Amino acid sequence: MSLGEFDLIERFFWRPAGQGPRRAVVGNGDDCAILAPAAGMQLAVSTDTLVEGRHFLSTVDPRRLGHKALAVNLSDLAACGAQPLAFTLALTLPRVDEPWLAGFSQGLLALADAHGCELIGGDTTAGPLSIGITVMGEVPAGQALLRSGARAGDDLWVSGWPGLARLSLEAFRGSLAPSLSGDEFDLARLAMECPTPRVGLGLALRGLASAVIDVSDGLLGDLAHLLRRSRVGARLVLDALPVHPVLATRPLPQQHDCLLAGGDDYELVFTAPAAHRTRILALSDALGLPLTRIGAIQAEPGLQLLQGELDAWPDDDAPPREVPNRWTAFDHFKA
Amino acid sequence: MSLGEFDLIERFFWRPAGQGPRRAVVGNGDDCAILAPAAGMQLAVSTDTLVEGRHFLSTVDPRRLGHKALAVNLSDLAACGAQPLAFTLALTLPRVDEPWLAGFSQGLLALADAHGCELIGGDTTAGPLSIGITVMGEVPAGQALLRSGARAGDDLWVSGWPGLARLSLEAFRGSLAPSLSGDEFDLARLAMECPTPRVGLGLALRGLASAVIDVSDGLLGDLAHLLRRSRVGARLVLDALPVHPVLATRPLPQQHDCLLAGGDDYELVFTAPAAHRTRILALSDALGLPLTRIGAIQAEPGLQLLQGELDAWPDDDAPPREVPNRWTAFDHFKA
Numbered sequence: 001m002s003l004g005e006f007d008l009i010e011r012f013f014w015r016p017a018g019q020g021p022r023r024a025v026v027g028n029g030d031d032c033a034i035l036a037p038a039a040g041m042q043l044a045v046s047t048d049t050l051v052e053g054r055h056f057l058s059t060v061d062p063r064r065l066g067h068k069a070l071a072v073n074l075s076d077l078a079a080c081g082a083q084p085l086a087f088t089l090a091l092t093l094p095r096v097d098e099p100w101l102a103g104f105s106q107g108l109l110a111l112a113d114a115h116g117c118e119l120i121g122g123d124t125t126a127g128p129l130s131i132g133i134t135v136m137g138e139v140p141a142g143q144a145l146l147r148s149g150a151r152a153g154d155d156l157w158v159s160g161w162p163g164l165a166r167l168s169l170e171a172f173r174g175s176l177a178p179s180l181s182g183d184e185f186d187l188a189r190l191a192m193e194c195p196t197p198r199v200g201l202g203l204a205l206r207g208l209a210s211a212v213i214d215v216s217d218g219l220l221g222d223l224a225h226l227l228r229r230s231r232v233g234a235r236l237v238l239d240a241l242p243v244h245p246v247l248a249t250r251p252l253p254q255q256h257d258c259l260l261a262g263g264d265d266y267e268l269v270f271t272a273p274a275a276h277r278t279r280i281l282a283l284s285d286a287l288g289l290p291l292t293r294i295g296a297i298q299a300e301p302g303l304q305l306l307q308g309e310l311d312a313w314p315d316d317d318a319p320p321r322e323v324p325n326r327w328t329a330f331d332h333f334k335a
Numbered sequence: 336m337s338l339g340e341f342d343l344i345e346r347f348f349w350r351p352a353g354q355g356p357r358r359a360v361v362g363n364g365d366d367c368a369i370l371a372p373a374a375g376m377q378l379a380v381s382t383d384t385l386v387e388g389r390h391f392l393s394t395v396d397p398r399r400l401g402h403k404a405l406a407v408n409l410s411d412l413a414a415c416g417a418q419p420l421a422f423t424l425a426l427t428l429p430r431v432d433e434p435w436l437a438g439f440s441q442g443l444l445a446l447a448d449a450h451g452c453e454l455i456g457g458d459t460t461a462g463p464l465s466i467g468i469t470v471m472g473e474v475p476a477g478q479a480l481l482r483s484g485a486r487a488g489d490d491l492w493v494s495g496w497p498g499l500a501r502l503s504l505e506a507f508r509g510s511l512a513p514s515l516s517g518d519e520f521d522l523a524r525l526a527m528e529c530p531t532p533r534v535g536l537g538l539a540l541r542g543l544a545s546a547v548i549d550v551s552d553g554l555l556g557d558l559a560h561l562l563r564r565s566r567v568g569a570r571l572v573l574d575a576l577p578v579h580p581v582l583a584t585r586p587l588p589q590q591h592d593c594l595l596a597g598g599d600d601y602e603l604v605f606t607a608p609a610a611h612r613t614r615i616l617a618l619s620d621a622l623g624l625p626l627t628r629i630g631a632i633q634a635e636p637g638l639q640l641l642q643g644e645l646d647a648w649p650d651d652d653a654p655p656r657e658v659p660n661r662w663t664a665f666d667h668f669k670a
């Protein structure tokens with residue numbers, strides 16, 4: 001059976017009335033969807049495309065791919081402190097593969113439902129496999145978390161366990177020595193293929209964080225964007241980085257590569273006044289999500305990488321030791 | 336020189352302050368852009384992707400391609416009666432070709448500026464050439480033009496001169512007999528490569544039209560969507576269709592193929608109560624855009640194609656003659 005373009009959208013992506021979130025005044029099926037943001041709310045908009053061979057391997061489970069395609073977009077909303085509202089899907093497919101589409105739409109819509117985010121429009125085309133999503137969220141006027149608000153003296157934080165996605169990628173590439181056990185590989189692979197967008201954390205950081213960015217291109221690379229937009233510098237203490245047990249067994253240079261230049265982490269890096277430390281640690285408990293203080297913002301531009309104690313200062317007995325930065329951000333046109 | 340992903344976006348797509356429209360509270364360069372819809376306004380959202388070899392030929396002038404990629408999206412806003420506000424761009428490129436990018440961004444941003452539509456976010460990836468745009472517009476609450484409002488007795492209208500894009504496509508395919516003159520070819524090619532989204536018409540049709548759709552997949556195919564969503568049928572009079580002078584010289588079956596099943600027209604097909612005929616003709620004069628009455632909505636489902644006088648009825652001396660429908664809508668997975 002050959003499905004046409006319209007059948008395909010209706011069959012795999014439209015929801016019967018009463019199933020899935022309803023956030024739009026007019027949903028799927030007209031020239032445009034119509035959204036009515038609540039009074040006093042602003043709209044946060046972000047877009048991300050996943051291309052086969054670039055952002056995912058052709059062997060990936062379509063359920064996980066559907067999840068990830070939306071997750072990387074929700075991660076951008078999280079970094080703005082926005083509540084997910086709706087998204088559009090532009091799907092380019094080499095052919096109509098029904099089992100693949102069934103898996104993909106299940107993974108996609110399960111994550112969408114979990115966040116009350118409605119699929120309000122889309123487009124399918126024949127061509128090399130790629131998935132483009134534009135996501136929209138609501139945030140109270142003036143409360144969006146931006147990259148530009150970091151101030152000298154703020155603490156520098158990271159959520160979760162960055163680095164596992166990169167570990168998995170290296171394992172897939174066959175370049176990892178020593179190799180991972182089966183369990184370790186499954187866990188790292190899950191981090192890469194099925195990342196959890198930190199939407200709840202983003203919402204809770206409104207009013208707490210001074211600047212936020214999500215880590216998609218590696219911690220150092222994305223931190224550099226935050227610093228540039230905030231016109232500040234930072235000191236980052238390598239020994240303070242959260243090391244997942246699977247990563248902790250690896251050689252130290254490999255740990256650092258994965259933690260600092262990994263990419264595909266979808267954790268949040270954020271800054272906050274030191275006065276909020278206790279509240280942020282309480283938030284970590286409440287969310288069941290590690291939030292780790294890894295450094296501080298300073299007025300001098302640039303990024304200092306240090307080894308030693310997190311709160312040690314140059315005039316202490318055991319002053320922190322500066323280490324050279326041998327990591328650069330991941331760039332799709334250079335990698 | 337090899338440009339990275341971020342340089343590429345900044346260089347070709349970001350605008351210096353004071354240049355181009357500013358519709359966003361936070362524009363390009365953060366995790367999300369932040370939009371603040373005006374009080375009482377709803378947001379119309381649509382998305383469309385153009386894929387090389389499917390929606391455009393690799394030989395197309397990048398300026399025209401940039402124009403068209405946004406035009407097809409603005410056409411969806413037009414069909415909803417929405418004022419363009421902002422858009423996101425997901426660009427997948429096989430390589431960084433600077434002259435190509437310069438042309439593409441010029442064509443894209445010139446049309447965006449003409450409609451006050453700000454580029455608020457985007458994404459570039461290496462891969463087979465494709466262009467994904469999601470466009471957002473504003474419409475007063477409850478005033479969006481939908482596909483679902485057509486009522487029995489309404490007039491059926493079409494804007495402009497449909498059919499030229501298909502004529503051009505057939506000429507490119509070498510399947511057109513007799514062949515076009517150089518001037519005819521240029522004109523048809525312009526219609527295909529550089530369509531004009533009917534944004535002004537869409538805005539003016541608020542309160543006049545009962546249902547609207549834009550013609551991207553062929554007049555009959557898109558009309559069928561409108562009829563299905565409105566749960567009505569229509570009679571369409573072939574002899575009433577607007578025939579562009581270039582199309583008028585072609586054999587009649589070819590004219591009909593291009594007019595009815597052409598695709599890529601980006602004209603609006605709309606319905607309106609007969610009481611609005613004079614106002615619609617005055618609007619046509621005011622916009623300098625042909626608006627042609629081509630039939631009527633009727634309660635019985637389905638589409639009747641007729642030859643004869645537009646306002647003739649079955650009991651007239653010269654009753655309209657029904658002709659079989661040999662056209663089907665264009666489908667990217669079947670063509």
